[in-house]
Amino acid sequence: MLSRLVRSLLLALTLAVAGAATAHAADSLTLTAGADATEEVPVAITATWNLTSESRLFITAKPGGSLGCAANYQADDANSDDVAYNRNATLGAGTTTANYTLNEPGSLVLCAYLQDSSSDGTPRAVQRLDVPVRSARATLALNAPARVGAGQKFAVSVPVTAELERFVFVTIKPAGGRGCESAYSLEDPNSDDVLYNRGAQGTQTLSGDWTASSIAGSYLLCGYVQEGTGDLTPEATASATVAVGPDPCAAATTALTKAQKAVKTAESAVSRNRTLWKRYDKRARRAHGAARRSLARKARTYKSRYRSAVRSRSKARAKLATAQAGKVAACGS
16 A cells, blocks of 8 residues: 555646646647748748747748658758747747748748757647748740841840849740740750840840841740749740741732733733724725735734734733732731
């Protein structure tokens, strides 16, 4: 049988353990992060607690993935960055804020621990918060003439907006093969640089000059807004095409004008030769002897010319129809 002293000690120990358990059960911790978390921009991380006795606060951060929060700070520390280390967590209600920057978009895992020391294996409270971190925003457009002459110098206007400081690249290559690659470093080996800008931020319009190839054809412009030359995930891309060579609409318009003049000339020849044929034929019927024979020869000559002019007019009208169709195809109207 246990002595009264032993029973008293056991009772006191039981009450102490129960009291400690009750105290730990009353400890609480919450974790919040600032709105619109963005890569490369510090995000405010706030821990709020309610403690039955003073403790220490530890907050860690790691990129999202298979790793979550370990059971205590010491176990979590090896795979994380410190956001807050050994901060005093006062008795009762309290709060503290620290900043952390994730340099790439994705998910950020935050782990907070209230424990009596960095090596404490049984935290008073543990809290996890997953924060989505978005990519910085950007827009890009490429404005270039639709057509330029071979060897002609032309300008490319590049309106760009970049939330954070970024590189802007514009390249050019013959069109018809591969389109624009997904990032500048993949595009660069097979293209020429039109624009290479290191410090675009905010809203601005950049420009680059290029001398068109001496070889006629279609050329493809590719534009990128990204963190650097090796970045494989641009924040904005754009493309445009430039035709090098004579304007087919201008050429088609010239051909149509020429065909219209040819038809007009052919119609005049038909009218003139028909008139002369009829005139000499009428005079021959009224004349006699040598005069009649001379007039009849002239009538036959102009009749032959009339028939030849009719055939030429038919060909000219066919060419006019072709030229009209060519202008519609080249100019759209």
